[in-house]
Amino acid sequence: MKKYFYLCLVMLGLFSCKQPADQEQNDLAKLEVPQEKYESFGEQISALNSISAEEMKLKYEALKPGDTIMAKFSTTVNSVCKMKGCWMTLELPGSDEEPMVKFKDYGFFVPKDIEGSSVVVEGIAFIEETSVEDQKHFAKDAGRSKDEIDAIKETKKSTGFLAHGVLIKQ
Structure with a gap:
């Protein structure tokens, strides 16, 4: 009789903790975040934790010639090398500056037709x-x-x- 009582108690505990399947699916749906699609060039990087172009502008303003900082930021492409895609310039809102982006070890290029595209770049600012x-x-x-x-x-x-890495929003 004691075994039957303990077995019922265990079964009751298991069933009371189980969420209905619909509830589980709703909880999982809440965790899903729509992922933006990017085409990747160079090293694999993530768009997570990239700063805005406005924040990057402030970081550039704090730099002196010869200073370098690691950075990852999101912005828009202003121009691209029409010969090979071996460099691009980026927008810094509210600034006359357009950072000239070159690619680590000349190891990769970007498409030549991406003016106006949204990008995330990660590397060294100077x-x-x-x-x-x-x-x-x-x-x-x-x-x-x-x-x-x-x-x-x-x-x-x-x-x-x-x-060292570039993501172009699709």
């Missing part, structure tokens, strides 16, 4: 001095006119970014 020769080279790659290229006459301090 302030650099860009020579006249390099500025003209980048202007030519971007498809600028001869007059625009010829107007470049002096070195320029600018924001730079060496990306």
Whole structure:
């Protein structure tokens, strides 16, 4: 009789803890977060914990030439190298600066038609001095006119970014 009593007690405990299948599905649905789709280039990175372009602008403002910081941020592509996709410039809202993004070890490129696309980049942010020769080279790659290229006459301090991974929102 005692065995039967303990068996009933155990069975009652098991059934009282079990949620109905519908309730379990509802709980799982609440945990699901719609995932944005990205195409990945370079090292595998995640969009999680990326900061906004506005926050990144503040980080750049705090940098001095020669300083570097690790960063991951989301923004929009302003321009891309039309020859190979070997660099891109990004938007920093409220700033005249457009970080020039190059890719770690020249190891990967991005598509040449992604102007206006949303991206997440992860890598090293820095302030650099860009020579006249390099500025003209980048202007030519971007498809600028001869007059625009010829107007470049002096070195320029600018924001730079060496990306080891890029995500392009689909």
